[in-house]
Amino acid sequence: MELHRRNVLGLGGLAALSALLPSCASSLPEADVGATGFGQDGEGVVRLWCRAATVTGVRQTVDAFNASQDRITVEVTPVLDGQYVTKLATAIRGGNVPDVVDIDDINSMLFIYRDAFTDLTPLVRQLDFADALNPGQLGLATRDDRHYGVPYIADNSALFYNTELLERAGFSDPAEVTADFDGILEAARAVGALGDGTYGWTIEGNSAGILGFVVQPHVWASGDRTVVGDVGDQRAAVADSPSVRSTFELYRTMWEEGLMPRANFSGDGARWGADFRDGTVGMFPGNYSLAVLNADEEMRAKTGVVLLPGPDGGRATFAGGDNLCLPRGGANPSAAWEFVRFALDLPQQVDLPDGGYLPVRSDAATEEYRERHPLAVAPLEGIQDAYAPTTLAYNLLFNQPDSPWIAAFRQAVFDGDVDGGIETGQAGFTRVLEQAQL
Helix, strand or coil, rough: CCCCCCCCCCCCCCHHHHHHHCCCCCCCCCCCCCCCCCCCCCCCCEEEEHHHHHHHHHHHHHHHHHHHHHCCEEEEEEEEHHHHHHHHHHHHHCCCCCCCEEEEEEHHHHHHHCCCECCCCHHHHHHCCCHCCCHHHHHEEEECCCCCCEEEEEECEEEEEEEEHHHHHHCCCHHHHHHHHHHHHHHHHHHHHCCCEEECCCCCCHHHHHHHHHHHHHHHHCCCCCCEEECCEEEECCCCCHHHHHHHHHHHHHHHHCCCHHHHCCCCCCCCCCHHHCCCCEEEEHHHHHHHHHHHHHHHHHHHECCCCCCCEEEEEEEEEEEEECCCCCCHHHHHHHHHHHCCHHHHHHHHHHHEEEEHHHHCCCCHHHHHHHHHHHHHHHHHHHEECCCCCCHHHHHHHCCCCHHHHHHHCCCCCCCHHHHHHHHHHHHHHHHCCC
């Protein structure tokens, strides 16, 4: 399994597109998605690029599609996550694009705002399950109410808990005790007091991408946002958010009181979730793959899951995962859409947890799904609470090793300077957003 789902893109993202696509990409022809028969009875080869981090889930669907018919063959090319944006931008500039791309949803906007993807709005609106699609992910493929992609696989953050440790600590209703920060702190203290090397909470405190993935939903659960405004006119709201302060204070308290392992200080993702799977941690903000798919049967049997809470209640999840988009200029767009449509059908969606991912359709929570994947039900049922900020600067704000989010978190939590961390975050967000406007 690839290490980071919320991977660091280095100097990719906005900088790569600005350099490689200085003018709009709309000079490439756009498929006529309204043409009679589009997306039906296609033939030939469909070239699909996918993220290396999600290739397992993608191949699962591709293999099923190729086996289902003999007219179309989908060929998969995995691209290293750190190179994806740059390589796709280069392909677009050179006019030699894949037919369909499986792209990290937070990077979809980078290409949509360069007119690089086909407008799929009529096709999306024709889907009889359009209202069931993950709204957070679909929002990251939407501009001016036009859809330039569809969600495909979801990778949502959630709070996983060890029922055995919580019961030993005196909590018979984990969902209730994890409903707000007071409950979390109470439970973390009680689990830590069990001794035998147990901890209440764990987090990878030196991984920018992970901190963006699992810490931000605490803020969103209360309705707060750290980036506000429309793309092109966005501003930082870190200092405006009481939930940011409450979140930093919660983590600072847990760190000061020794409720998190000391290794969290330097944790860079290499062993993300290993301590939870070992049974020594009461609560773990992570994802399905790490908490469930990688765990043994014994640990799965004592694992529960809820969405991440806000300071005073509410729950939220990061709308992570991949979108499927059709680049302008693709050689076989009609057959490509036929594959996309297949990928969204319930049989394929229900199977996604087998590869470590979650469906993007709320109606995938069938009885079969609930029976086969009980620990993948809560994140799916919370699909309406899935969110990720729509901004061209996400990687600069959150994913890069020197991002203002990780700087703010570490200053507040590990240095014990919450006020300074908030100031650092506000200033850093402001600087990045000023540079990243259209």
